[in-house]
Amino acid sequence: MKSSDDLKRCVRRICELLECEYGRKKHPAKTDPIDTLVLTILSQTTNFKNCKAAYEGLTAEYKTWQDVLEAPEDDLAKAISIGGLGRIKARRIKNALSRIKEKEGEVDLRFLAAMSTEDAMGFLLSMDGVGQKTAACVLCFSFGKPCFPVDTHIYRICKRLGLGGNSREEIASLIVETIAGNKLCAFHLNLVEHGRRICTARNPKCNDCVLKDYCY
Ligand code: SF4
Missing domain, CATH: 1.10.1670.10 (Helix-hairpin-Helix base-excision DNA repair enzymes (C-terminal))
Known part of the structure; x- marks a missing residue:
């Protein structure tokens, strides 16, 4: 030991x-935190190529995260199906966006910048389907937090x-x-x-x- x-x-x-x-x-250049969050959810149990294709399918179909939030879960699942587990990931994405809107009144995660790393991590981990990797990707790649x-x-x-x-x-x-x-x-x-x-x-x-x- x-x-x-x-x-x-x-x-x-x-x-x-x-x-x-x-x-x-x-x-890498800091990415929008919701982009990072959604990309990391899409990357769960798939490879980079399929994750990228799922993200492109999603952003081709919906112009804003508010549109994604309002989309029927079935349609969303179809748009990201190439990445596998479409229905589960669609539900996780919608739940995450809904949680953000509930807290901030808009679909925008930039408020995490002003929070301590611990509090920001706690907020992200409170979302269904968001674990250590996903939360840390958002905080590391979009905010440069430790x-x-x-x-x-x-x-x-x-x-x-x-x-x-x-x-x-x-x-x-x-x-x-x-x-x-x-x-x-x-x-x-x-x-x-x-x-x-x-x-x-x-x-x-x-x-x-x-x-x-x-x-x-
Ligand atoms: S390849 Fe992996 S298992 Fe093999 S020596 Fe390196 S770290 Fe260890």
Whole structure:
């Protein structure tokens, strides 16, 4: 069992090694928070290509988020069906938009900027179908708040490396406590790239892995 200091040293070294391997990625331009929220809901249990196609289908059909909120659930499910789980995702999107409107009187999430990270996270997590990854994506990519989205790739790699316990929340906490806020986004993107290229779900390429000295 590693001590907390050992775990943090390990996380810092992993961040450096991935940066040497894949470069320090720039923080992508901040996106509208509702765009990020909806995109991340659409990305659940599908690949990037189908998620993008579902988002394009949605935005081609509806011009504003208010239109999406007012749309019948069946129509919405049809517009995003290419991403899979159309009905479930349509319900989650409508619930999220409805919750935002209920709180703010309009379909706009920019009010989260003025909230503490903890309160903003709490508000997002109160939405049905919004978990750690989705909430952290919104706060990290749209507001630059110190949050770390733990997606499937990152969860798998961190488990294999013995980092941060069993839950996504524990992994995210360890990383946020260890890595400077302005490097969190780059670290997230490098871990995802490592998961896609090397530390794949099946047959990871351990011989080619720059992290192998830190892996169980
Ligand atoms: S050594 Fe293998 S299992 Fe460990 S992080 Fe690298 S690819 Fe993944």
